[in-house]
Amino acid sequence: MERVTFDLASTPLREVNGYLHRLPGGDQSHVDVKNPDGAHNIAVGLDQPVTVEIHGHAGYYAGGMNKQASVIVHGSAGTGVAENMMSGKVHVKGFASNGAGATAHGGLLVIDGDAGLRCGISLKGGDIVVGGSVGSFSAFMAQAGRMVICGDAGDALGDSLYEAVIYLRGEAKSLGADARFEPMTDADLKTLGDLLAAAGMDHDPKSFKRIASSRSLYHWNADANQEY
Amino acid sequence: MDMKPIAFKRVSQEESATFDRSVIDYIQNAAAHGLYEIRGLGAKRKLPHFDDLLFLAGSLSRYPLEGYREKCVTKTLLGTRFAKKPVELDIPITIAGMSFGALSANVKESLGRAASEMGTSTTTGDGGMTQEERGSSKTLVYQCLPSRYGFNPDDVRRADAIEVVIGQGAKPGGGGMLLGQKVNPRVAKMRTLPEGVDQRSACRHPDWTGPDDLAIKIQELRELTDWEKPIYVKVGATRVFNDVKLAVHSGADVVVVDGMQGGTAATQTCFIEHVGIPTLAAVRQAVDALEDLNMKGQVQLIVSGGIRTGADVAKALAMGADAVALGQGILFALGCNAETYVQDGQHHSALESYDALGTAPGFCHHCHTGKCPVGVTTQDEVLEQRLHPDVGARRVRNYLKTLNMELTTIARACGKQNVHHLEREDLVALTIEAAAMAGVPLAGTSWVPGR
Numbered sequence: 104m105e106r107v108t109f110d111l112a113s114t115p116l117r118e119v120n121g122y123l124h125r126l127p128g129g130d131q132s133h134v135d136v137k138n139p140d141g142a143h144n145i146a147v148g149l150d151q152p153v154t155v156e157i158h159g160h161a162g163y164y165a166g167g168m169n170k171q172a173s174v175i176v177h178g179s180a181g182t183g184v185a186e187n188m189m190s191g192k193v194h195v196k197g198f199a200s201n202g203a204g205a206t207a208h209g210g211l212l213v214i215d216g217d218a219g220l221r222c223g224i225s226l227k228g229g230d231i232v233v234g235g236s237v238g239s240f241s242a243f244m245a246q247a248g249r250m251v252i253c254g255d256a257g258d259a260l261g262d263s264l265y266e267a268v269i270y271l272r273g274e275a276k277s278l279g280a281d282a283r284f285e286p287m288t289d290a291d292l293k294t295l296g297d298l299l300a301a302a303g304m305d306h307d308p309k310s311f312k313r314i315a316s317s318r319s320l321y322h323w324n325a326d327a328n329q330e331y
Numbered sequence: 332m333d334m335k336p337i338a339f340k341r342v343s344q345e346e347s348a349t350f351d352r353s354v355i356d357y358i359q360n361a362a363a364h365g366l367y368e369i370r371g372l373g374a375k376r377k378l379p380h381f382d383d384l385l386f387l388a389g390s391l392s393r394y395p396l397e398g399y400r401e402k403c404v405t406k407t408l409l410g411t412r413f414a415k416k417p418v419e420l421d422i423p424i425t426i427a428g429m430s431f432g433a434l435s436a437n438v439k440e441s442l443g444r445a446a447s448e449m450g451t452s453t454t455t456g457d458g459g460m461t462q463e464e465r466g467s468s469k470t471l472v473y474q475c476l477p478s479r480y481g482f483n484p485d486d487v488r489r490a491d492a493i494e495v496v497i498g499q500g501a502k503p504g505g506g507g508m509l510l511g512q513k514v515n516p517r518v519a520k521m522r523t524l525p526e527g528v529d530q531r532s533a534c535r536h537p538d539w540t541g542p543d544d545l546a547i548k549i550q551e552l553r554e555l556t557d558w559e560k561p562i563y564v565k566v567g568a569t570r571v572f573n574d575v576k577l578a579v580h581s582g583a584d585v586v587v588v589d590g591m592q593g594g595t596a597a598t599q600t601c602f603i604e605h606v607g608i609p610t611l612a613a614v615r616q617a618v619d620a621l622e623d624l625n626m627k628g629q630v631q632l633i634v635s636g637g638i639r640t641g642a643d644v645a646k647a648l649a650m651g652a653d654a655v656a657l658g659q660g661i662l663f664a665l666g667c668n669a670e671t672y673v674q675d676g677q678h679h680s681a682l683e684s685y686d687a688l689g690t691a692p693g694f695c696h697h698c699h700t701g702k703c704p705v706g707v708t709t710q711d712e713v714l715e716q717r718l719h720p721d722v723g724a725r726r727v728r729n730y731l732k733t734l735n736m737e738l739t740t741i742a743r744a745c746g747k748q749n750v751h752h753l754e755r756e757d758l759v760a761l762t763i764e765a766a767a768m769a770g771v772p773l774a775g776t777s778w779v780p781g782r
Contacts, residue, residue, distance in 0.1 A: 147554050187479060208483065224537040
């Protein structure tokens with residue numbers, strides 16, 4: 104398979120993204136990006152089943168709004184990695200900063216290390232698997248999709264959740280408004296097993312707890328005081 | 332003959348200025364429900380506005396143009412700073428962002444058709460882009476809002492410009508709201524929400540915080556669209572001078588400033604009436620910020636919030652705006668608050684529907700209920716039939732056309748061959764407040780308060 108290499112130390116980012124946007128339909132080629140040096144917006148807006156490997160740390164929005172493509176970050180990723188992803192896969196081998204996978208509508212985001220604040224905020228159908236722990240306010244207002252946390256979570260996990268589901272292996276410092284623990288069903292175990300397998304992690308699904316919305320804030324309620 | 336005094340009973344009718352009837356009604360409503368009022372449209376209180384400004388037209392010291400025959404250009408370019416493909420409009424009057432969800436699909440289609448016929452742009456809203464509006468709009472501005480409902484890269488690519496919405500004049504600092512009765516199956520699906528949920532949009536963007544982050548976010552949108560499309564940044568009018576400077580710093584091509592008279596489909600009344608500053612004050616501060624940065628002309632300014640007439644448009648342009656955006660004016664053109672609606676070519680009375688909402692034409696602000704008596708702000712299958720896209724498109728086109736004719740009439744009278752040549756020097760103020768806010772002299776004097 105054809106393999107193209109870009110060196111961000113000598114090639115402007117605009118050229119790299121432009122190249123990726125002009126790939127012909129169905130293109131499955133392999134692109135390596137060297138010396139990312141924390142550059143922002145690497146491989147954003149991809150729309151072909153191409154594989155992009157970023158060899159080093161990426162800045163903000165790596166793999167942002169991805170469709171179809173597979174983006175691998177051999178390093179850590181800045182704020183908003185895979186934000187608003189529609190499909191495909193983004194894999195961060197290191198750590199991810201704030202807002203990882205924010206508003207993702209589809210696809211799979213895998214973070215081998217920890218993720219910062221607001222991981223999976225406003226998630227809209229995408230899946231996120233975090234090998235480590237997540238910061239506070241993760242899955243805030245998450246609407247749909249699944250979020251797997253193999254480590255611990257900070258404060259206010261799942262605050263104001265809609266229909267997204269969280270699977271947590273460790274402990275949460277606190278749950279947010281309207282989030283609650285629920286029993287794991289067979290369907291949950293199956294879903295979680297598949298997600299862990301897709302992420303290449305081998306934890307026992309039975310070691311996770313399910314967190315979902317109690318749906319008590321779906322409608323205005325004068326007696327709920329300031330809880331929403 | 333005895334003269335008996337005529338007996339009469341004295342009825343005291345001294346109303347309190349502090350606790351007038353509307354305040355008493357507010358308190359008793361709060362006491363009954365324990366919940367703030369939510370409503371649609373914009374600020375109802377009287378504010379210093381464009382009505383408080385007047386034009387000094389041509390005379391002996393200035394030379395007017397003939398009102399009908401001499402040329403007066405209205406062409407407007409937006410996004411000339413960085414975008415490879417700036418937006419080119421025939422008139423400087425655009426249609427502001429209003430969501431599918433707040434408005435029916437018929438209405439969105441009407442707006443697209445009217446805007447296209449007039450050579451101007453329309454804007455999506457907090458609910459994503461519908462096929463109807465993309466199909467009917469020649470120039471469509473796609474909003475990127477904190478909620479990101481329905482936001483996706485395909486629509487980014489098929490938009491003509493992108494507007495990053497930081498806030499809205501009716502509720503700067505607040506997120507959107509769509510009450511359950513408007514979250515029908517189609518709206519719910521577009522927003523990835525359960526049907527019938529009382530939807531509360533986020534008030535901050537999920538993936539960036541502050542102007543330095545916004546600069547990177549804007550760069551992402553540029554990279555994603557290969558630097559083709561203009562990027563607008565919309566702010567609700569509060570600390571306008573600083574906010575406009577920060578928007579420019581963040582890399583915006585166009586800044587949209589929405590004053591407190593700007594409308595909403597639903598928010599708390601206390602928010603609508605007590606947060607933000609009037610459009611008149613906001614325009615002045617926005618222009619000051621652009622001039623301070625030496626960016627006037629490089630970064631374009633769109634002003635919205637209570638623009639109603641061609642005179643308002645002319646005044647906004649003279650103050651330094653490059654274009655205006657209309658929301659509520661468009662709704663009223665469509666028939667909002669009219670006594671009748673047109674169905675099958677016939678006028679029908681909407682009075683019963685207003686009555687059912689506890690209101691009447693001229694007073695209705697019940698957009699949030701989804702029970703719009705004239706079929707504008709509704710998702711109800713029966714009510715939305717009260718506005719046919721043909722009727723809506725014609726009314727909005729006529730309204731925009733009228734505004735543009737009024738605008739050029741005033742511009743010609745001021746001796747301008749191009750509406751963008753209107754300038755602050757053409758204006759005076761009727762009140763001290765307006766003079767101070769707009770930074771133009773009080774009529775008949777050379778006094779600009781505070782200068």
